[in-house]
Amino acid sequence: MWLDCAIIGGGPAGLNAALVLGRSRRHVLLFDHNRPRNAVTHESHGFITRDGIPPRRFRELAHQDIAKYPTVTIKPDKAIEVTPYYGGFRIKTSNGVWFQARTIILAAGLKEFLPSVPGIQRFYGRSLFSCPYCDGWELRDKPIAIISESANAFHSAKIVYNWSKDILVCTNGENCLSEAQQGQLERKGIRVNRHRIRELVGENGMLNRIRFENNAEVKRTGGFISPRWDQAVSFGEALGCAMTSQGGFVTDAFGRTSVRGVYAAGDSSIIAPTQLIIAAGEGSKAAIGANTDLTNEDFYN
Ligand SMILES: Cc1cc2nc3c(=O)[nH]c(=O)nc-3n(C[C@H](O)[C@H](O)[C@H](O)COP(=O)(O)OP(=O)(O)OC[C@H]3O[C@@H](n4cnc5c(N)ncnc54)[C@H](O)[C@@H]3O)c2cc1C
Known part of the structure; x- marks a missing residue:
């Protein structure tokens, strides 16, 4: 038939x-x-x-x-x-x-292909998301990480700024922000970390802090990533x-x-x-x- x-x-x-x-x-x-x-x-x-x-x-x-x-x-x-x-x-x-x-x-x-950060799958869908319109409200006013290795990093930080002013952009070692974009972000109090991420730390999918390859640690309780x-x-x-x-x-x-x-x-x-x-x-x-x-x-x- x-x-x-x-x-x-x-x-x-x-x-x-x-x-x-x-x-x-x-x-x-x-x-x-x-x-x-x-x-x-x-x-x-x-x-x-x-x-x-x-x-x-x-x-x-x-x-x-x-x-x-x-x-x-x-x-x-x-x-x-x-x-x-x-x-x-x-x-x-x-x-x-x-x-x-x-x-x-x-x-x-x-x-979808997530950024190349060890263990990122454990946090995806629990405290790390890809769409602020879907999950931004739940992360409002929290210390947020934008983990993006792509040209989307700047746009993502700019949009998420409406949900939280406490933002750290993590480029995971990639050169995906221009000088002008970084300057624009910093004028808004948005920080940028260009080191590779060694580890995401937290339990049951809930992010607590990010550890970088230079051993620096930053407290972050959630955030957004740019998948491909x-x-x-x-x-x-x-x-x-x-x-x-x-x-x-x-x-x-x-x-x-x-x-x-x-x-x-x-x-x-x-x-x-x-x-x-x-x-x-x-x-x-x-x-x-x-x-x-x-x-x-x-x-x-
Ligand atoms: C972590 C995360 C959180 C999200 N949160 C939200 C949210 O809060 N609000 C919101 O509006 N959106 C959210 N989204 C986005 C939303 O899930 C998608 O936009 C939506 O599901 C897309 O619907 P779709 O029907 O196009 O595809 P999907 O929902 O992905 O469905 C596709 C289906 O096709 C099936 N399929 C694939 N290949 C084959 C095949 N060969 N044969 C048979 N079946 C096949 C798959 O198994 C799947 O069931 C989220 C996405 C993610 C990743």
């Missing part, structure tokens, strides 16, 4: 796309192997009516909403191949089963979708990529800003795009 749409990825983008397509009476399979980027965190913020919700609970509620629509199935499986097939697409899962779909929504999110992001899956590139210079998909306002029948939504589509509510909205737009195109195809044939 041909599906109307196969959705790759069951984060807020894919889940909201499934909801809208189910309500549009479309036959949909959503593939998800449940490894979202925010799995490390205990609470998600900034989604109206869901502020502070644990990510796992958010998914449970989404699955409950989708269960009301009989033409949508969530398959807890990994998609490993997506190829063009008789005007539509073929999807192979990790257990070797093939499915056919008229359209595809790519919503697999991003994989890549597409979680390479299906889009393999299908020939045009990509932006930032590594996201080139799409129109309804998630249509440059390849007919392929739509993109969520983090993987926009790269930044990355938020649950934005990803969910993107999923809704891609679903409307796919449903419109399927309707046009059928209505005039």
